[in-house]
Amino acid sequence: MKDVQLRLTTGHEPGQASVAYARTAEGLSLVTAGADGRVCLRDPLVLEPTHSAKVAAPPATILAVDPRGKFVAVGDDQYVKLFKLPALTGERTACRFSLPLRALAFSPDGARLAAAGDDNLIKLVDVKDCSTYRSLSMDDYVLSLAWDPEGTYLAASLRGGHVAVSQLLRLFSLGGSQTGLSRLEGPPVAMAAAGSLLAVVYHAGPPNPHTKSQQLAMSLYDTTSLSLAFSAPLPLSPGSSLTWLGFTDDHCLPAVADTAGVVAAATEKPPATDSHKRKPAQTYNNPFARKAPKLGK
Numbered sequence: 001m002k003d004v005q006l007r008l009t010t011g012h013e014p015g016q017a018s019v020a021y022a023r024t025a026e027g028l029s030l031v032t033a034g035a036d037g038r039v040c041l042r043d044p045l046v047l048e049p050t051h052s053a054k055v056a057a058p059p060a061t062i063l064a065v066d067p068r069g070k071f072v073a074v075g076d077d078q079y080v081k082l083f084k085l086p087a088l089t090g091e092r093t094a095c096r097f098s099l100p101l102r103a104l105a106f107s108p109d110g111a112r113l114a115a116a117g118d119d120n121l122i123k124l125v126d127v128k129d130c131s132t133y134r135s136l137s138m139d140d141y142v143l144s145l146a147w148d149p150e151g152t153y154l155a156a157s158l159r160g161g162h163v164a165v166s167q168l169l170r171l172f173s174l175g176g177s178q179t180g181l182s183r184l185e186g187p188p189v190a191m192a193a194a195g196s197l198l199a200v201v202y203h204a205g206p207p208n209p210h211t212k213s214q215q216l217a218m219s220l221y222d223t224t225s226l227s228l229a230f231s232a233p234l235p236l237s238p239g240s241s242l243t244w245l246g247f248t249d250d251h252c253l254p255a256v257a258d259t260a261g262v263v264a265a266a267t268e269k270p271p272a273t274d275s276h277k278r279k280p281a282q283t284y285n286n287p288f289a290r291k292a293p294k295l296g297k
Helices: none
Strands: 016-023 027-035 038-041 049-054 062-065 071-075 079-084 088-094 101-106 112-117 121-126 131-137 144-147 154-158 161-164 168-172 178-183 188-193 199-205 215-222 226-233 242-247 254-258 263-265
Touching: 016 062, 027 062, 049 188, 062 101, 071 101, 071 112, 088 121, 101 161, 121 144, 131 199, 144 226, 154 178, 178 215, 188 242, 199 242, 199 254, 215 254
Parallel strands: 101 144
Antiparallel strands: 016 027, 027 038, 038 049, 062 071, 071 079, 079 088, 101 112, 112 121, 121 131, 144 154, 154 161, 168 178, 188 199, 199 215, 215 226, 242 254, 254 263
């Protein structure tokens, strides 16, 4: 087999650098960032820069490219900046950390950006308006991030060798054995139980840009049959946030309260039938959101 020799091209000053391919409106390109603070869009073959920009506070040590080819996120020791592709213009600050950044990852649809590092935090950013809609606390430094292909799960590796996956609901018996496993459609906010029913409220998206209300949804689980009874949006007042989650005393119906002082309760209790025969339940005047799957163990 013939030996292959690589032709090296100096792209940045000595120090940590990052590289990724980007398919933009101009075609396939290579994006690089380095210790000199420069961000470059390069021809993928000759490696000459076609566009360039520079961060205000070098070095630019890490980058991630939006799968749609519209943005590149670049991180230095504290800030995450967004640049438009392919021209590397329209610089915006996505988020800020107190300690150095280690990882950046766009969701598959390019609408969300996950950023993390030595702060023991993962910040989830809405790319459209650069608002941080969720912060996840970790037990150690975060070294890398990865979304699943559907953008439902976010995995993180930590300095101590641990791996964490967000948005999984695990059910355990009193003896400590896992009895059920389900996927949440967003980061969890609150949980409440009554008898065999478990209500879980989660973020269904970033806050409404017009009303500033939290966009929350609730899933109700029957822990006896290990099934999802229903899932539906929460009816919060405009501009309000969730303050309480519980159940009514008489019919064990899920209920919520918000910062506007409004209390809302479900209008119908889920029918107590076998999980695979369960009919859609009406709640908050919303139809059944999706088919109830059987939970895995």
